[in-house]
Amino acid sequence: MLVVAYLEDRIIQKGEIMIQVTAIMENKASENKALINEHGLSFFIEKGTRRILFDCGSGEHTLYNAHKLGIDLSELDSVVLSHSHYDHSAGYRDITEAGLGSKELYIGKGFFEKKYAFDGIKYTDLSCGFDLDFVKGQGKIIHEVSGKVRLFDDIYAFGGFERLSDFEHIPARFVKKTESGFVSDDFSDEICLVIERERNVVMICGCSHPGITNMVREVRKAFGKPVSSVYGGIHLNEADYKRMEDTMKALHEMGIETGGFCHCSGEMAETVCSSNGLNVCHLAVGDCIFI
Numbered sequence: 001m002l003v004v005a006y007l008e009d010r011i012i013q014k015g016e017i018m019i020q021v022t023a024i025m026e027n028k029a030s031e032n033k034a035l036i037n038e039h040g041l042s043f044f045i046e047k048g049t050r051r052i053l054f055d056c057g058s059g060e061h062t063l064y065n066a067h068k069l070g071i072d073l074s075e076l077d078s079v080v081l082s083h084s085h086y087d088h089s090a091g092y093r094d095i096t097e098a099g100l101g102s103k104e105l106y107i108g109k110g111f112f113e114k115k116y117a118f119d120g121i122k123y124t125d126l127s128c129g130f131d132l133d134f135v136k137g138q139g140k141i142i143h144e145v146s147g148k149v150r151l152f153d154d155i156y157a158f159g160g161f162e163r164l165s166d167f168e169h170i171p172a173r174f175v176k177k178t179e180s181g182f183v184s185d186d187f188s189d190e191i192c193l194v195i196e197r198e199r200n201v202v203m204i205c206g207c208s209h210p211g212i213t214n215m216v217r218e219v220r221k222a223f224g225k226p227v228s229s230v231y232g233g234i235h236l237n238e239a240d241y242k243r244m245e246d247t248m249k250a251l252h253e254m255g256i257e258t259g260g261f262c263h264c265s266g267e268m269a270e271t272v273c274s275s276n277g278l279n280v281c282h283l284a285v286g287d288c289i290f291i
Helices: 059-066 089-097 132-137 212-223 241-253 268-276
Strands: 005-007 021-023 041-046 049-055 078-080 104-108 112-117 121-127 140-144 146-151 155-159 174-178 181-184 190-194 199-207 227-232 258-261 278-283 288-289
Touching: 021 059, 041 059, 049 212, 059 089, 089 104, 089 190, 104 258, 132 140, 140 146, 140 155, 190 212, 212 241, 241 268, 268 278, 278 288
Parallel strands: 005 288, 049 078, 078 104, 104 140, 199 227, 227 258, 258 278
Antiparallel strands: 021 041, 021 288, 041 049, 112 121, 112 174, 146 155, 155 190, 174 181, 190 199
């Protein structure tokens, strides 16, 4: 199952259970050519007998990859959706209709608002493809995440990000439909996973639309510990070079040591990371890390 692994640089205590995070869907192919790569993201998190699915990709290929990797999606403790864009959440419907997944679903505030991309003339629906009635009809328990919400042991869902960084802006093309019409999408539904350790915490993100430095800042404040590593999407694929440099400089100053970036992060951002002193890898489909 292991294609590329990154082992966090720390001392493992005797009897300690490590956390394995596996990308079962991502844009890029890895050395495991049996897997399907497509635009989307899904991480399987396993600690002992406890299991979380963070994001579900865009459809049935997430199920296919899980099968190829020997991952059983029928025994999940919880499903966490970082935000409602289709490439992270539409696969939830496929997983649920297949009788898999979990009874527990964790989402952010405003998750079921209709989301679009607007090019000045037309709108493209970017929503998840299911609504509140579908989830309730499947007998699921919905948890709306605000602040830190413990999933189990040292793993949390976290949401609610104050926007303080003046260089982190959401692209204007992202809009949502409200009763009063279309408005800019503030991605109030964005949430992430946080793994707490003795001296620091690790973040796992979907797209980081509120701005990754804003997100790191809020997590640091809530947990009272520095963030050592960030894995997942940080949405710099549309950013100019200055924003990339500003972002990476800020992350370095915040104490981020390691980044496993993917999906919407952009190849140039990964290069800029390395030049700013961060230890960086790309997490493609089938790649995993141990925490």
